[in-house]
Amino acid sequence: MLPRSLALLCFGLVAARPMRSTVARMRTALPSRTAVSAAKDSLPKKAAAGLAMAGMGALAMAGGAHADVSGLTKCSENPAFKKRETKEVKALEKQLKKTPEGTPGYLELSNRIDRTKKRFDAYGKTSLLCGPDGLPHLIVGPEFRGHEGEFAIPALAFLYINGWIGWAGRKYIRGNRNEEAKPTQTEIVLDMGRMSKAMLGGAAWPIEAWKEAKNGDLTAKASDVTVSAK
Structure with a gap:
């Protein structure tokens, strides 16, 4: 086994070879002074363009926060909300078909169907936001104005x-x-x-x-x- 100092020296010599080739390639790849000066002149323009794009992106994200808050969408445009309405109305209509006409139960089911439709219609006309469950969610955060x-x-x-x-x-x-x-x-x-x-x-x-x-x-x-x- 080689002594520790000799092993470290050999490792340093081996590691120095790829470093020298890398330095040589870097020297040949360095740009000229004219290219460097041109790059310096273009830096302010690129910075201004970058700031403008960042500002536009921030505005777009801010505008999207009102339209889509944690996956919530307006109830009138929410598919789960419409699906829930259809499901509840169909379930009541199914019970209505099994109930004899003119009975108190028939009248109560008819009124429940009308109330259900009016309730969903009232929620759809408001600014409430619904989630994937089809139910309205309250927005309490101060950053979501309009709610x-x-x-x-x-x-x-x-x-x-x-x-x-x-x-x-x-x-x-x-x-x-x-x-x-x-x-x-x-x-x-x-x-x-x-x-x-x-x-x-x-x-x-x-x-x-x-x-x-x-x-x-x-x-x-x-x-x-x-x-x-x-």
Whole structure:
């Protein structure tokens, strides 16, 4: 076996031969000074053209993001959406053929067919996007403009209705403090008259909550809140 230093020297000599031939080929393949100067002059033009093409590609991608969002397409143009409509209507019509005419079941199935067609027609006329399953999908991301109302309107309605219910219960419980000797009794057995007034008055809960927050009555003071010893 050769010593380690001798083996490394032999390996270096063998590896140097292809490197020398490569350097020689590089020297013969080098362009002339005229070609280099011409290439330098064309660099700004090529850079400008590249930036223009990149900008056009970015605009095309941005425009395509609205038309195709993660495989979603407009429901009126979605094949799965139309297939689902056909499938549901045919299933109801199949049941309708087996039901005697003039019976309550026949009338109910006829109404269901009409409602199904109207539901799919209403979804098709909106800006909702459907997926491969043929069902509408909500677009919540802020970058997909044009679909804000699909999420914002139901969300605001949900918050308003929940606030209405909570504010009505709060008004009813707070009204029991001074009107009843035993406030908890009217919590067990509801006074429907007072509860109805609280429900009607709770419709303006955003305004009343803002007024109480301004006056400092919305939340309890820190001194009135008991804290257990740690």
